[in-house]
Amino acid sequence: xGVTAMAHEMIPAWLDGELTPVEKMEVHRKGLRHLAxxxxxxxxxxxxxxxxALSKYHTPGxxxxxxxxxxxxxxxxxxxxxxxxxxxxxxxGLDLRHVGQVEYRADVADDMIEHExxxxxxxxxxEGIEPVPNPEEVASTEWVPIEALAARIAAHPERYTPxxxxxxxxHREMIFASAGV
Numbered sequence: 001x002g003v004t005a006m007a008h009e010m011i012p013a014w015l016d017g018e019l020t021p022v023e024k025m026e027v028h029r030k031g032l033r034h035l036a037x038x039x040x041x042x043x044x045x046x047x048x049x050x051x052x053a054l055s056k057y058h059t060p061g062x063x064x065x066x067x068x069x070x071x072x073x074x075x076x077x078x079x080x081x082x083x084x085x086x087x088x089x090x091x092x093g094l095d096l097r098h099v100g101q102v103e104y105r106a107d108v109a110d111d112m113i114e115h116e117x118x119x120x121x122x123x124x125x126x127e128g129i130e131p132v133p134n135p136e137e138v139a140s141t142e143w144v145p146i147e148a149l150a151a152r153i154a155a156h157p158e159r160y161t162p163x164x165x166x167x168x169x170x171h172r173e174m175i176f177a178s179a180g181v
């Protein structure tokens with residue numbers, strides 16, 4: 001099935017056990033289980049983090065992995081990942097590698113819940129390729145040593161999104177295995 005005209009408002013979520021298009025805010029208000037992607041772009045022993053724009057409807061100003069979002073209804077996870085890396089950070093042409101799938105549930109503020117089934121992708125950014133953040137999506141970026149990230153999160157968890165905390169605490173080895181860290 002192709003991407004629909006209202007795709008930006010409808011994301012794949014489970015209702016009554018069946019995957020169906022559901023309006024994004026309804027998904028988060030009801031805590032419905034839904035599809036998502038997360039990308040981790042690395043350069044050597046560092047990972048690119050983004051600080052979410054202050055205009056985001058949940059977790060504004062918090063630091064997250066390189067890119068995370070929901071695919072449109074009918075959109076393949078890898079296509080969604082490539083699209084959002086370009087839209088949010090101006091990164092294109094990266095060799096995206098699918099490294100696994102995780103599921104988590106977390107409160108994200110204002111009675112909203114992320115209950116996501118996430119396809120995780122990684123990519124190595126060549127030297128000279130730097131992000132160009134879209135200010136509507138991203139307030140700032142930083143290349144952070146992977147080894148230091150867990151300590152930073154432990155010291156100041158309030159600065160990081162719940163999902164990044166979960167990824168680093170529970171899935172770090174799977175995510176960064178290809179980075180050799």
